[in-house]
Amino acid sequence: MTPRMTNAAWQRGCINALICGIGVLGVISILTFGISITTGRTLKDSGAIAFAIFWVSIFTAFVSTFLIGRARRGAILIDCGHHPTRVLFLLNAAIFAFFGLGRGFASKTFDTLDIASALFGVTFSLYWVLMALGRLQITENGIWQYWSLLKWQKVESHHWRGNVNPTLMIQTKTRLPLLGQGAIPVPVEHKEAVSELLQKYATKTDDYTTA
Secondary structure: OOOOOOHHHHHHHHHHHHHHHHHHHHHHHHHHHHHHHHHOOOHHHHHHHHHHHHHHHHHHHHHHHHHHHHHHOOOEEEEEEEOOOHHHHHHHHHHHHHHHHHHHHHOOOOOHHHHHHHHHHHHHHHHHHHHHHOEEEEEOOEEEEEOOEEEHHHEEEEEEEOOOOOEEEEEEOOOOHHHHEEEEEOOHHHHHHHHHHHHHHOOOOOOOEEO
16 A cells, blocks of 8 residues: 655655755856856856756766665565655656657757757656656665665664654764655555564664654
């Protein structure tokens, strides 16, 4: 049974998205000004180049992390199903594929910008497809978080929030603790089994549940 998206997961997800968004904006801004200063291009052109560099880097890192994690996760101990918002991910994939390819077919010149837009649309669509295909799995070597592997030794602590629609709250080991917080909805029928494996493999457990 696929878990429902819980309030705790929405809240943590929004906070993480905000932090990531600020970070992305900062990186692209720095790249934009750097490219503009070194090449003499306008901020508009420099921004487009900066975004292209950033997206290629992020997409490559995402796919690499996905493939390496799958290869290293080991045996699957518990499969908790697809992501609760899988339908939304598939919708995003369809939208970006449509607009990406649509711009290419609609263009009469199909210049560099059109090619870049089409490639972005197709690759971003593929990104959402991979997100939609992801599954939450407890594996031999860690937690497969839909599209990436959280190794057991990276789990600093965890606890449960909620009983009817439980959410696994995780704190990972990182230099910036705020960036290492996660919230994963888990089907209630798998909660006990997941908890037992966490107690067995995770390095530290905060064994309590909050409402």
